[in-house]
Amino acid sequence: MGRRSDNADAEARATLSDVAARAGVSPSTASIAFSGQGPVSDSTKARVRAAAEELDYTGPDPLARSLRTGRSGIVGALIPQRIGTSFRDPVIIQTLDGLAEELGQGGSGLLLLSERTRDTDRVSIEAAPVDALVLLGCGVSSTTAISVLRRRGVPVITIEGDPEAGVANIDVDNRGGTRLLAGKLRDLGHRDVALVTLPLAIADDLAPLTAAALDAATVRPAVTRTHGARDVFPDAQGIVASGSTIADGRAAGRVLLDVPPSDRPTAIIAQSDLLAAGVVFAAQDLGLSVPRDLSVVGFDGIRIDELPMPLTTVAQPAQEKGTAAGRAVVDLLDGGRPESRCFPVVFEPGATIALPAAR
Amino acid sequence: MGRRSDNADAEARATLSDVAARAGVSPSTASIAFSGQGPVSDSTKARVRAAAEELDYTGPDPLARSLRTGRSGIVGALIPQRIGTSFRDPVIIQTLDGLAEELGQGGSGLLLLSERTRDTDRVSIEAAPVDALVLLGCGVSSTTAISVLRRRGVPVITIEGDPEAGVANIDVDNRGGTRLLAGKLRDLGHRDVALVTLPLAIADDLAPLTAAALDAATVRPAVTRTHGARDVFPDAQGIVASGSTIADGRAAGRVLLDVPPSDRPTAIIAQSDLLAAGVVFAAQDLGLSVPRDLSVVGFDGIRIDELPMPLTTVAQPAQEKGTAAGRAVVDLLDGGRPESRCFPVVFEPGATIALPAAR
DNA sequence: AGAGCGGATCGAATCGATTCGACTGGCGAA
DNA sequence: TTCGCCAGTCGAATCGATTCGATCCGCTCT
Numbered sequence: 001m002g003r004r005s006d007n008a009d010a011e012a013r014a015t016l017s018d019v020a021a022r023a024g025v026s027p028s029t030a031s032i033a034f035s036g037q038g039p040v041s042d043s044t045k046a047r048v049r050a051a052a053e054e055l056d057y058t059g060p061d062p063l064a065r066s067l068r069t070g071r072s073g074i075v076g077a078l079i080p081q082r083i084g085t086s087f088r089d090p091v092i093i094q095t096l097d098g099l100a101e102e103l104g105q106g107g108s109g110l111l112l113l114s115e116r117t118r119d120t121d122r123v124s125i126e127a128a129p130v131d132a133l134v135l136l137g138c139g140v141s142s143t144t145a146i147s148v149l150r151r152r153g154v155p156v157i158t159i160e161g162d163p164e165a166g167v168a169n170i171d172v173d174n175r176g177g178t179r180l181l182a183g184k185l186r187d188l189g190h191r192d193v194a195l196v197t198l199p200l201a202i203a204d205d206l207a208p209l210t211a212a213a214l215d216a217a218t219v220r221p222a223v224t225r226t227h228g229a230r231d232v233f234p235d236a237q238g239i240v241a242s243g244s245t246i247a248d249g250r251a252a253g254r255v256l257l258d259v260p261p262s263d264r265p266t267a268i269i270a271q272s273d274l275l276a277a278g279v280v281f282a283a284q285d286l287g288l289s290v291p292r293d294l295s296v297v298g299f300d301g302i303r304i305d306e307l308p309m310p311l312t313t314v315a316q317p318a319q320e321k322g323t324a325a326g327r328a329v330v331d332l333l334d335g336g337r338p339e340s341r342c343f344p345v346v347f348e349p350g351a352t353i354a355l356p357a358a359r
Numbered sequence: 360m361g362r363r364s365d366n367a368d369a370e371a372r373a374t375l376s377d378v379a380a381r382a383g384v385s386p387s388t389a390s391i392a393f394s395g396q397g398p399v400s401d402s403t404k405a406r407v408r409a410a411a412e413e414l415d416y417t418g419p420d421p422l423a424r425s426l427r428t429g430r431s432g433i434v435g436a437l438i439p440q441r442i443g444t445s446f447r448d449p450v451i452i453q454t455l456d457g458l459a460e461e462l463g464q465g466g467s468g469l470l471l472l473s474e475r476t477r478d479t480d481r482v483s484i485e486a487a488p489v490d491a492l493v494l495l496g497c498g499v500s501s502t503t504a505i506s507v508l509r510r511r512g513v514p515v516i517t518i519e520g521d522p523e524a525g526v527a528n529i530d531v532d533n534r535g536g537t538r539l540l541a542g543k544l545r546d547l548g549h550r551d552v553a554l555v556t557l558p559l560a561i562a563d564d565l566a567p568l569t570a571a572a573l574d575a576a577t578v579r580p581a582v583t584r585t586h587g588a589r590d591v592f593p594d595a596q597g598i599v600a601s602g603s604t605i606a607d608g609r610a611a612g613r614v615l616l617d618v619p620p621s622d623r624p625t626a627i628i629a630q631s632d633l634l635a636a637g638v639v640f641a642a643q644d645l646g647l648s649v650p651r652d653l654s655v656v657g658f659d660g661i662r663i664d665e666l667p668m669p670l671t672t673v674a675q676p677a678q679e680k681g682t683a684a685g686r687a688v689v690d691l692l693d694g695g696r697p698e699s700r701c702f703p704v705v706f707e708p709g710a711t712i713a714l715p716a717a718r
Numbered sequence: 719a720g721a722g723c724g725g726a727t728c729g730a731a732t733c734g735a736t737t738c739g740a741c742t743g744g745c746g747a748a
Numbered sequence: 749t750t751c752g753c754c755a756g757t758c759g760a761a762t763c764g765a766t767t768c769g770a771t772c773c774g775c776t777c778t
Contacts, residue, residue, distance in 0.1 A: 013512060015734055026758045031736060038737090039755050058511045062488040063431060064734035067422045067763050073486060074433070074470065084456030084678070087446055097443030100471060109483055110471045111433065112459060124468050127432060129421040129488070152417045153372060246664055281665070305605050306640070306665035319443070374764055385728045390766060397767090398725055423764035426733050721777090728771080733764105741758080748751085 014055035023051035034060060066129065075103050075329055076111045076130035078146070080138050080202055080219070083114060089244050089274070090302045091318045092136060095159060098322025099134060106330040115202070130154060132329045135161050137219060155332040159325050160221050168332070169340040170325045174221050174299075177314040177345035178228030178269065181297040184312070184347075185267045186232050190295060190356050194265035195229055195238025196252045196275050198222035206251055209238040225271045225299060241275055246304075249278020250285070257286050257294070266295065266356035273298035277307050280352065291354035301348055312350035317343050373414035382410035393419060425488065434462050434688055435470045435489035437505070439497050439561055439578075442473060448603050448633070449661045451495060453677035454518060454684075458493060461685025465692075474561070489513060491688045494520050496578060514691040518684050519580050527691070528699040529684045533580050533658075536673040536704035537587030537628065540656040543671070543706075544626045545591050549654060549715050553624035554588055554597025555611045555634050557581035565610055568597040584630045584658060600634055605663075608637020609644070616645050616653070625654065625715035632657035636666050639711065650713035660707055671709035676702050 020030035025044060032038040033048040040048075051057075066072045077096060079086040086092050100110045113125050115138060125145035133149055135158040150156055159170045185193055197209055200217035207213065209226070217223045222240075229236055239255055241248040249270060256279075257264055270276035276298030283294050290296055290309070301315020321343060328338035379389035384403060391397040392407040399407075410416075425431045436455060438445040445451050459469045472484050474497060484504035492508055494517045509515055518529045544552055556568055559576035566572065568585070576582045581599075588595055598614055600607040608629060615638075616623055629635035635657030642653050649655055649668070660674020680702060687697035 016736095017734075027735080028737075028759075029757055032757090035736080039757095041756060044756080056510060058507050059485065060736090061426075061734055062486050063422070063426045063429070064763090065486075065736075066488060067420075067426045067734080067765085068736045070422070070763075072422060072488060073483065074488070076468075082456060083459045084453060087452045087456070093446045094443060097441060097446070100442045100473065104473070104483060107483055107486075109435075109487055112469045112471055114459065114463070124432065124463060124466055126418060127421050127424075127466075128468055129425060129431060129433070148417045151415060250664070277665075305609070306636075375766095376764075386765080387729075387767075388727055391727090394766080398727095400726060403726080419766090420764055423733090424766075426735085426764080427766045429733075719778100723775080723777100725774095726772085729769095731768085732766085736762085738761085739759095742756085744753105744755095746751105746753090748749100 014052075014057040016057070016060060019048060019051045019055055019057045022055060023047040031060075071131050071333075072129040073108050074111050074128075074130050075108045076113045076125070076128055076133045078113045078115060078125070078133060078135050078138060080115055080136065083112065085243070086114070086136075089272075091272070091300050091316070094302075094318035095136065095322040095325075098319035098324075099326045100322070102323045102326025103329065106326070106333075108329075125149070131333055132157065134159065134325050134329060137161065137221065155329070157325050157328050157332065157338070159321055162220060163340070168328050168338045170321050170328065171340065171342040172316040172321065173342055173345050174224040175228035175231070177299060177316070178225040178271070179231045180345075180347060181299070181312070181314060182229045182232035182269060184353060185269070185295060185297065188295070188353060188355050190267040192265045192356075193229075193233045193236050193267045193269060194256050195226060195236050196249060196256070196268060196270040196279060197226055197238055197240050198244055198271045198275070199242060200240055204240055204242055206242045206248075206255070207240050209240050213240060222271060229269050236269070238269075241271075244272045244274050246274050246278040246281065249275035250282045251278070253279035253282025254285065257282055257288065264294075267353070268294065268296050270296065270298050273300040273302050273304060273311055273313055276311055276313065276352070277304045280307060280311075291352050293357055295353040295356070297353060299345075301346070309351040310348070312352045313348050314345040315348050316345050373411075373416040375416070375419060378407060378410045378414055378416045381414060382406040390419070430490055430692075431488040432467050433470050433487075433489050434467045435472050435484070435487055435492045437472045437474060437484070437492060437494050437497060439474055439495065442471065444602070445473070445495075448631075450631070450659050450675070450677045453661075454495065454681040457678035457681025457683075458685045459681070461682045462688065465685070465689040467688075484508070490692055491516065493518065493684050493688060496520065496580065514688070516684050516687050516691065516697070518680055521579060522699070527687050527697045529680050529687065530699065530701040531675040531680065532701055532703050533583035534587035534590070536658060536675070537584045537630075538590045539704075539706060540658070540671070540673060541588045541591035541628060543712060544628070544654060544656065547654070547712060547714050549626040551624045551715075552588075552592045552595050552626045552628060553615050554585060554595050555608060555615070555627060555629040555638060556585055556597055556599050557603055557630045557634070558601060559599055563599055563601055565601045565607075565614070566599050568599050572599060581630060588628050595628070597628075600630075603631045603633050605633050605637040605640065608634035609641045610637070612638035612641025613644065616641055616647065623653075626712070627653065627655050629655065629657050632659040632661050632663060632670055632672055635670055635672065635711070636663045639666060639670075650711050652716055654712040654715070656712060658704075660705070668710040669707070671711045672707050673704035674707050675704045 017027045020027040030048050033040045033045045126148050132155045137160050200222050239252040241252045279296050280290050298311045298313035331338040376386045379386040389407050392399045392404045485507045491514045496519050559581050598611040600611045639649050657670045657672035690697040
C-alpha cells in the first residue's frame with residue numbers, strides 16, 4: 001500500500017481477469033488463450049490479445065503462475081565461496097556456463113547462492129523459490145539450509161559432491177586422473193614427489209598436508225586427487241594451498257622449493273592447473289628451470305596463456321559437467337531419476353615434465 | 360498431479376494451516392508466530408513451533424509468500440554475453456561480487472540472466488520473477504524483454520549503461536581516466552599513439568577502428584574511453600579487439616606492432632588491463648622491450664600477476680560499483696529514487712610507460 | 719465503577735493466475 | 749433420426765500464504 005500513490009504511472013496493473021472481462025470471455029478461457037494449453041478459437045484468441053494490448057497487459061504474473069503450478073522456473077546453484085572467490089576458478093565458471101546454458105534450454109534460470117555471504121545467508125537460501133538445487137563442490141550435508149530445502153521436497157544434484165543415497169552426483173575421475181599423472185612421473189624416474197593440494201575446507205590456510213587435515217576435509221576433489229597421487233607415491237607429502245589461484249600456487253611452490261637442493265622434490269603434483277602454473281612461476285623465481293630442474297603436473301586442462309610452455313596435465317570436461325548437471329535437473333523435474341555420472345579425463349602431454357635431473 | 364503417487368516419501372507437504380490447526384490457533388496467528396510481524400504470546404509461539412516440528416513443516420512456502428507480498432526476493436542481473444564469456448572479465452566478476460554481497464545483506468538473491476542464450480532467452484527473462492533488474496553494460500533498450508519488465512513495473516538499474524531518463528546509472532569516469540593516461544603519455548613526449556579498444560558491439564571481430572564502427576557501437580565504455588584518448592590525441596587510430604582477454608590483446612598488439620619500425624607507435628592505449636597485458640606479451644613476442652621500446656597503459660586496475668612488471672593504468676572500483684548498484688536496488692525497492700553515480704578512477708603509476716625511444 | 723487502551727487472537731478477503739469438471743452446439747456415424 | 753463425440757467455453761475450486769479489521773479480555777486511570 002502507499003506504493004500506488006507514489007507514482008501515478010499506472011492506476012493498477014491489469015490482471016488476466018481484467019483482460020478477460022474486456023474481451024468478453026471468462027478468465028479460464030483467457031488463460032488458455034495465453035498459454036495455449038487447450039483449444040481456443042482463433043477469433044477468441046484474437047479478441048483476448050487485443051484486449052491485452054489495450055490494457056497494456058504484459059502477460060501472466062510469474063509469481064501467481066508459480067504458486068499455482070508449483071514451479072518457479074529457477075534453479076539454485078550453490079557455490080562454496082563468495083562469488084568473487086569462486087569465480088576466479090575457470091573450472092567453476094565453465095561448469096556454471098554449461099549448467100546455465102542447459103537450464104536455459106529448459107526455460108529455467110540460474111539463481112546464484114553462496115554459502116558464505118556474511119551471515120544472513122541461510123535466510124535467503126531457505127527462502128529461495130527454487131525448483132531444484134545444484135551443489136558445486138559442497139557436500140549435501142554442508143548446511144542446515146540444504147536439509148530444509150530437501151525436506152521441502154526440492155531435488156538436489158551435486159557436482160563433485162559426496163556420494164549420497166538418492167542424490168545424483170556428477171563427478172570426474174579425480175583419482176584416476178591424478179594417478180595417471182603420477183604414473184608418468186614415476187615412469188620417468190621421479191621418486192621425490194611433493195603435492196600442492198586444493199584447500200581441504202572452505203577457508204583453508206597455506207599449511208603442510210597432514211593426515212588429520214585430510215580426514216577433516218570437506219572439499220571432495222582435494223581428497224580424491226590426493227588419494228590418486230598416493231596410489232603411486234604412498235608417502236608423498238605436500239602443502240595445502242589457500243585457494244586455487246596462480247598466486248596460491250606460487251606461494252605453495254615457494255615453500256616446497258625454497259629449501260636446500262637435497263630436500264627439494266624433483267617433481268610436484270599440483271591439484272589444479274592454476275596451482276601448477278603458480279608452481280612453475282615459483283620455480284622461475286628461484287632460478288629453477290622447468291622441466292629440467294623440476295617437473296610439474298596440474299589438473300583441469302584449462303589453457304594458461306601466460307605460461308612459457310604448455311602444462312602437462314589432464315583435461316576434465318568442465319562445461320560438460322555443467323551440461324550434464326543441467327540435464328539431470330531437467331530430468332529430475334520431469335519426474336525422472338537421473339543417475340550419477342563420472343566423466344573421464346584426458347591426458348595432455350604438455351612440456352612441463354622430464355627426466356629428473358641427475359643429483 | 361501424479362507426482363504425488365510417484366514417490367511415497369511424503370503424503371502431502373504440511374501447510375501453515377495444518378500447523379495452525381494442530382496448534383489450535385488460526386492460520387493468521389500461526390503466520391504471525393512465524394514471521395514475527397505482530398504480537399503473539401510466548402506460549403502460543405511455542406505451541407506453533409512444536410506443531411511445526413511434529414508435522415515437519417519447514418516454514419512458509421516462498422512462492423505463496425511472494426504472491427501475497429508481491430516480492431520474490433530475487434534481483435536479476437543481465438549480462439551481455441554468455442556466462443563463460445562474461446565471466447572471463449575480472450571487472451564483471453568483481454562487480455557481480457559486490458552486487459551479490461550487497462543484495463545478500465538486503466535478503467535478495469541474484470538471478471543470472473544472459474542476453475545470449477540460444478534463442479529461448481526472452482521467454483525466461485520475461486517470465487523471471489524478479490523484483491528488480493540490473494543491467495551490466497547493456498543499454499536499457501537492448502531487448503524487448505527489458506521493456507516488458509519495465510512496463511510491468513520492475514525497476515531497472517544500469518551499470519555503465521546509456522544514460523536514460525528515470526533509470527539510475529552507476530558509472531565510472533571512463534573518459535577522464537583515459538584522458539589522464541593519455542596525458543601522461545603526451546607529457547612524456549609520445550606523439551605516435553595507437554588504441555586497442557574493447558569490442559564495440561556484442562560480438563565484434565578484430566578490426567581497425569573506424570568512425571562508422573564507433574558510431575554504431577553499443578558498448579558504452581568502449582566509446583567513452585575512445586573519446587577520452589582522443590581528447591588528447593585527436594587523430595589516434597587503433598584496433599578493435601574481439602574481446603577483453605589477454606589473448607585478444609596479444610592478437611591486437613601483434614597487428615599494431617608487427618610492422619616496419621617507422622610505422623610502429625611508441626605507445627599503446629589499451630582499454631582494459633587484460634588487453635594491455637596482451638599487448639605487453641605481443642611486444643615481447645616481437646622482441647620489443649616494455650617500456651623502453653613501447654609504452655603501454657591499460658584500464659581497470661586489476662592485478663595481473665604473470666606480467667613481469669606492474670601495469671601503468673587507472674584503477675576503477677569495480678566491486679564498489681556493484682555495491683552501489685546493490686544499494687540503489689535496495690533503495691528503489693524501498694520506494695526511494697536512487698541517483699546516478701559516477702565513480703572516479705585512481706592513477707596507478709606502474710612501470711610500463713617511459714620516454715619514447717629516440718628514433 | 720466506567721471509560722479507555724492495548725495485547726492477543728480470529729475470520730475472511732486477497733494476491734493472480736491455472737485447471738478440472740460440466741455444459742453447449744454442431745457434425746459425422748450408425 | 750438418434751447417439752456420441754469433440755471443439756469451445758465457463759464457473760468454481762485451488763495453490764499457500766499475508767493482512768486488515770473486528771473482537772475479546774484484562775488493565776489502568778480517574
